[in-house]
Amino acid sequence: MASYEFDIHTHSIASGHGTCATMTDMAKAANAAGLKMLGISDHGPKTLGGGRISYFRSLAFAQPKRLGVRMLYGTEVNILDQEGKLDLDDEILESLDYVIASMHRPIFKSGTADENTRAYIKAMENPNVNIIGHCDDEKFPVDYFALFRAAMENHVLLEINNSSLSPDGYRGDTTYADLLILNLSKHFNYPVLFSSDSHGTEHIGDFQYAEALARKADIPEDLILNYSVRKFMGFLGER
Numbered sequence: 693m694a695s696y697e698f699d700i701h702t703h704s705i706a707s708g709h710g711t712c713a714t715m716t717d718m719a720k721a722a723n724a725a726g727l728k729m730l731g732i733s734d735h736g737p738k739t740l741g742g743g744r745i746s747y748f749r750s751l752a753f754a755q756p757k758r759l760g761v762r763m764l765y766g767t768e769v770n771i772l773d774q775e776g777k778l779d780l781d782d783e784i785l786e787s788l789d790y791v792i793a794s795m796h797r798p799i800f801k802s803g804t805a806d807e808n809t810r811a812y813i814k815a816m817e818n819p820n821v822n823i824i825g826h827c828d829d830e831k832f833p834v835d836y837f838a839l840f841r842a843a844m845e846n847h848v849l850l851e852i853n854n855s856s857l858s859p860d861g862y863r864g865d866t867t868y869a870d871l872l873i874l875n876l877s878k879h880f881n882y883p884v885l886f887s888s889d890s891h892g893t894e895h896i897g898d899f900q901y902a903e904a905l906a907r908k909a910d911i912p913e914d915l916i917l918n919y920s921v922r923k924f925m926g927f928l929g930e931r
Contacts, residue, residue: 696918699897700731700764701792701825701851701887707734708741711892718893719758725897729921731764733792736779738770738799748784762921766790768825770799774807776814778821785820790928792851793818794825795832805833812839816846822931823885826853828873830864840876847931849917855889857901867905874909883927884911886918 699722705712713721715732722730735742751765766788769778778785778793785791793815795808802808812834815821824843827834827850843850850873856866877884886899886906899918906916917924 695726696886696897696899697921698727698729698731698918698924699888699890699899700729700766700790700885701733701768701823701853701889702731702896703734703768703889703891704732706743706747707891708739708743709891713892715754715763716758718896719761719763721893721896722761723759727761727897729762729764730896731766731790733766733768733790736767736769738772738779739796743767745780745784748780748788752787764789766792768792768794771795771811771815772800774803774811774814776811776817778815778818782818782820785818788820790822791820792823792825793821795827795829797831800832802832805835808832809834809838813842816842816848819931821848822928823849823851825851825887826856826863826889827851828853828856828863828866828869830866830869836869836872836876840873840880840882844880844882847927849883849885849927851885851887852902852905853887853889854899854902855887855895857905870902870905871909874906874911877915878909878911881915883915883917883923885924886916
């Protein structure tokens, strides 16, 4: 089996909770895990203690390589309402390497499956959004078929979040939702992304639960973009 080359859903000290890890600490852990590329995607400003606007502006001047690891600088923005409004302006989002859009309580008040699906789709329609984060969360029910179709139409990736699938995950039983996403990926021959959602260094590059579920769904390796930096960067370039 090929090795994973990158992890881009990770959080540093700038996310304000759960870790004191600096970007250098994160790069060190990525290097130790054998990754070629690391993305830092700190939480948007509506998250308690999340990154401030000045922090996201400064990322344009951050080092493109740390300790031999290629670096990408993005964000995990909060979806704020059913119109898909995000907690960072487009001017900031355009300056970043990539954008993950996610729902978090209490920032987003969950509605019906149709309402939550609409909010995700409206967020996808923002041309700066590349990835929808942990859309497997039981607290935010969705129509996965409609969500996947919209992801394909808007050239956006749905992630399989390893933290969600972990035995100590806090998003409920996400196995069924993630299996649905994986089977839709196989059916439509459209890629997905594995994410560690590591807060700090401990889980960088750790996709063990996502990988086990992908094996269960019999997903071809070429539909999991983490095996190739080149393919992922090509996907971003097509957005």
